[in-house]
Amino acid sequence: MSSFYNSPVAILYQAALPPVKNGIIKPMKPGGYSDSGADMAFTLQQAGIPVVTPVGHPDPTQVYDWVFPDTRQGIEQALTLGAKRLWLNTILFETHPIQHYLNQGIPVVGQDPSLVELYDDKWDTNALLRSKGLPIPSAHVLQRVEELESILQQGLSLPVVAKPIRGRGSAGVSLIHTPEELRATVKAMLQSAEFGDAIMIETYLPGQEVTLTVMPPGRYHMEGASVAKTRYWSLPPVKRFNHQNGIAPYNGVVAVVANSAVVSDEERRTESLQVLMRQCEQAAELVSARAPIRIDCRQDNQGTYYLFDLNLKPNMTGAGRPGREDQDSLSALAARSIGWSYPDLLVNMLAQQWHR
Numbered sequence: 001m002s003s004f005y006n007s008p009v010a011i012l013y014q015a016a017l018p019p020v021k022n023g024i025i026k027p028m029k030p031g032g033y034s035d036s037g038a039d040m041a042f043t044l045q046q047a048g049i050p051v052v053t054p055v056g057h058p059d060p061t062q063v064y065d066w067v068f069p070d071t072r073q074g075i076e077q078a079l080t081l082g083a084k085r086l087w088l089n090t091i092l093f094e095t096h097p098i099q100h101y102l103n104q105g106i107p108v109v110g111q112d113p114s115l116v117e118l119y120d121d122k123w124d125t126n127a128l129l130r131s132k133g134l135p136i137p138s139a140h141v142l143q144r145v146e147e148l149e150s151i152l153q154q155g156l157s158l159p160v161v162a163k164p165i166r167g168r169g170s171a172g173v174s175l176i177h178t179p180e181e182l183r184a185t186v187k188a189m190l191q192s193a194e195f196g197d198a199i200m201i202e203t204y205l206p207g208q209e210v211t212l213t214v215m216p217p218g219r220y221h222m223e224g225a226s227v228a229k230t231r232y233w234s235l236p237p238v239k240r241f242n243h244q245n246g247i248a249p250y251n252g253v254v255a256v257v258a259n260s261a262v263v264s265d266e267e268r269r270t271e272s273l274q275v276l277m278r279q280c281e282q283a284a285e286l287v288s289a290r291a292p293i294r295i296d297c298r299q300d301n302q303g304t305y306y307l308f309d310l311n312l313k314p315n316m317t318g319a320g321r322p323g324r325e326d327q328d329s330l331s332a333l334a335a336r337s338i339g340w341s342y343p344d345l346l347v348n349m350l351a352q353q354w355h356r
Contacts, residue, residue: 007085008050009109012098014090017070023143024196026166028121036317037067037089039191039327041263043320047343049350051084060321083129085109085353091313092116092132105356110291111312119287123200125166125310132286135306136277139202141165151201152179159204161247164187164195169315175246205306207299209248210237210263212277212312213331214255214284214293218352223339227335230285233297234277235334237297248296255326262337276305283310290318290354291333316320316349318342 014032017025042060045051051066054077058065068074070090075097088098088110094117102108119125122248124143130136142149162185163173172195176182181200189199213235220227240248242259267273280295287293288311294314297305317327319342328342335345 004351005049007107008052008079008082009044009085009087010052010083011041011067011087012070012074012078012090013037013067013309015071015074016113016141018091018093019095020196021093021117021166022163023165024198025194026120027164027168027171027194028091029168031063032069033089033091034063034067036329038063038065038325039318039320039342040089040316041066043318043343044346044350047347049347052078052081054081070097072100077103077105088332089316093120102356103356107226107353109283109350109353111188112223112288114310115290119310119312120166120355122163122167122309125287128286129283129307129310132282133306136201137198137205137306137308138211140273141198141200142186142190143198145183145190148186148201150185152182153225157203159183159246160201161204162189163200163202165198165200166190167195169311170247172273173247176201196315197302201263202308204246205298205300205308206246207301207303209240209243209296209298210273210305211240211294211296211330212237212280213334214280214295215348216287216289216291218350220348220351221344232289233280234269234280235331236337237273237277238330238334239263241269256330257326257328258335260330260333264334272299272303272305279305279307283307287312291352292349295332315351317345318345 013034017028041051042214053066055065064099077167090114094114096113099113119260127138131192142148150275159175159177161175168212176185206305215233217231238260276297284293294311295307296309299305315329317329319328319334320323
């Protein structure tokens with residue numbers, strides 16, 4: 001265990017947009033996750049893990065003092081400064097520069113870039129999950145406004161949610177109640193090309209929304225003991241509330257601690273949530289997750305839960321740096337309910353590092 005604690009780690013952040021795939025664009029988060037990267041680096045350092053940083057004495061208030069860009073140059077700098085493992089707090093894809101270093105056997109924390117490219121497409125991922133019997137809301141892909149008229153004539157049930165195919169959180173997601181509003185929204189989204197040349201419209205689920213963080217198999221430190229988890233396993237569900245026009249707002253606008261809470265033990269033991277947790281674990285196995293993923297789920301008006309958004313790169317902000325007291329992510333909230341502090345969560349994630 002001493003080598004685990006003594007091996008220096010560097011945190012990478014997203015420096016540029018990922019490549020366009022099949023005409024679909026994945027928008028970039030402002031700052032490229034440098035904020036959560038700084039939270040993680042600061043917290044790991046406070047927990048006694050050696051953290052390599054771009055500057056000798058990083059300022060807790062300056063995010064770029066703590067993280068390296070996920071470019072060839074940024075990765076080389078981190079390794080030159082002594083990093084022995086890399087935390088991929090960034091958006092990955094098949095041709096990402098990290099592939100070169102993975103092929104050299106450097107340990108990483110994060111997903112396999114090839115699988116991220118495959119499963120970052122919400123349409124394809126939902127099709128896979130649906131084909132395996134998991135409950136996924138019905139949806140359509142639109143590349144032209146004209147295609148919408150055919151779908152409306154077939155009796156599309158409103159309201160629906162319009163969303164990007166390779167989206168990021170709730171960015172670009174809107175709830176639509178009328179055909180006129182739908183036509184205007186689809187036209188605006190396709191003409192802007194912000195998300196590429198296709199979008200999704202999906203059945204709106206009006207019931208309770210919960211989000212589940214699913215952890216990969218591995219060895220974890222829990223309640224003072226080392227525990228081997230041989231299968232994917234869920235942290236307790238977190239319920240969302242105070243939606244804005246039916247959609248949970250982006251965490252950069254409203255901190256999740258203001259509109260989210262871990263479900264009670266009694267709720268968690270209900271059959272519907274127990275089934276949902278198993279379904280989310282199955283989904284994580286289907287996409288071969290190597291690090292935590294987060295799956296957003298919601299009930300229809302009959303009370304049945306559906307999985308509507310599988311996120312391979314969940315937000316990992318957390319309280320620690322000055323002024324970040326309200327920045328716990330949904331995964332950090334869930335982790336606290338099993339007795340893990342934010343540092344505990346990060347150290348346990350670090351323990352799941354892997355290499356080729």
